[in-house]
Amino acid sequence: MISLVLRGAPLRVCVGALAVSALTFGAALAQNGPPRPLDVPYVPTPQNVVDTMLKVAGVSRRDFLIDLGCGDGRIPVTAATRFGTRGFGVDLNPVRVKEAKENAAKNKVQRLVDFVQGDLFETDISKATVISMYLLPSVNMKLRPFVLSLKPGTRIVSHDFDMGDWKADKVEKLDYKTVYFWIVPAKVAGTYAVKAGKQSFDLKLEQKFQEVTGTARIGGKDVAIANGKLVGADLSFDLTMPDGKVRKFEGNAWDLGKIGGKGWAARRI
Ligand SMILES: C[S@@+](CC[C@H](N)C(=O)[O-])C[C@H]1O[C@@H](n2cnc3c(N)ncnc32)[C@H](O)[C@@H]1O
Incomplete structure (x- = not known):
């Protein structure tokens, strides 16, 4: 038994x-x-x-x-x-x-x-x-x-x-x-003002531990982020830009509500 x-x-x-x-x-x-x-x-x-x-x-x-x-x-x-x-x-x-x-x-x-x-x-x-x-x-x-x-x-x-x-x-x-x-994942949930080259848009991130989803208000439309990933403080996601191209966002989440990487920066609003 x-x-x-x-x-x-x-x-x-x-x-x-x-x-x-x-x-x-x-x-x-x-x-x-x-x-x-x-x-x-x-x-x-x-x-x-x-x-x-x-x-x-x-x-x-x-x-x-x-x-x-x-x-x-x-x-x-x-x-x-x-x-x-x-x-x-x-x-x-x-x-x-x-x-x-x-x-x-x-x-x-x-x-x-x-x-x-x-x-x-x-x-x-x-x-x-x-x-x-x-x-x-x-x-x-x-x-x-x-x-x-x-x-x-x-x-x-x-x-x-x-x-x-x-x-x-x-x-x-x-x-x-x-x-x-x-x-241990960083705490990234919130709404951010993003600057990415000539683009500026708001990004709302939701988080369940290391799983990140969200929506960007870009070109007058709500666009869901894809492939959201958070490994510690390393955040990455894909976003389809108004020109139809998928742009990869890779960066770090810091304290004080700042996220950013090469060619983009975001601050919590
Ligand atoms: C399952 S044993 C694991 C021992 C060791 N980590 C290993 O893996 O071989 C759990 C240990 O936790 C200790 N322990 C139980 N409650 C504790 C507490 N509140 N604070 C610190 N140690 C505790 C016990 O004395 C025991 O040695």
């Missing part, structure tokens, strides 16, 4: 395993001193999944990786060992933090990665270029607004659990495991 369930519903098995672990580990963890019950029990990510997470997120020595609920620190320690990535892990359970520090020392990467005891919801994650997590669907959803407020372009990688209707930019399947990857 177990193998049938495993074949039919790997995701349910993962959630179930974490939930059962939560109950059985709860009492033990309380004795070991977490200041409050854990939001997620300790279930380490298998090393092949750690490797895939780092690969999918394109982690390099230029990154600063933060693992939320770091367990024995294997994700930051692997990134530091393989790529020289700096970062830290946070865990509510001091036992895990001790193990993670020992793991870093064993791998001689203590100068690159640190581990702190704390609540992931109270941790300053603004320095991250990559966030990794193996939490639970409800915890991912609670975390989502914090993640979406990070700098556009910050990469997020999650073992097994998604973020609801924020579609992943990449999904990698491994046997019974899944790795999800997102890039």
Whole structure:
């Protein structure tokens, strides 16, 4: 029966395993001193999944990786060992933090990665270029607004659990495991005054996470943009101009409501 369930519903098995672990580990963890019950029990990510997470997120020595609920620190320690990535892990359970520090020392990467005891919801994650997590669907959803407020372009990688209707930019399947990857999109929704060479027009952009649609008021007509794409702060879309030619707009979305690229600039009105 177990193998049938495993074949039919790997995701349910993962959630179930974490939930059962939560109950059985709860009492033990309380004795070991977490200041409050854990939001997620300790279930380490298998090393092949750690490797895939780092690969999918394109982690390099230029990154600063933060693992939320770091367990024995294997994700930051692997990134530091393989790529020289700096970062830290946070865990509510001091036992895990001790193990993670020992793991870093064993791998001689203590100068690159640190581990702190704390609540992931109270941790300053603004320095991250990559966030990794193996939490639970409800915890991912609670975390989502914090993640979406990070700098556009910050990469997020999650073992097994998604973020609801924020579609992943990449999904990698491994046997019974899944790795999800997102890039934090800039906030571009609004109405803009655009200057593009001799053309001036208003552009209304709508946004659902990284998906962008919109309409330009151009040559007295409403023209829908096509192929709207937002990757971090990189925005691109196509627009059919009054001469019937399709023009590609590629640019960057900055804070303060400005978007622009080669040959065009827009400001929010
Ligand atoms: C499923 S384990 C993942 C461990 C590690 N990231 C990995 O992938 O191997 C989740 C971890 O989150 C920690 N945790 C649970 N609730 C937390 C919270 N509110 N803040 C920080 N850590 C938490 C647990 O102690 C546990 O080590």
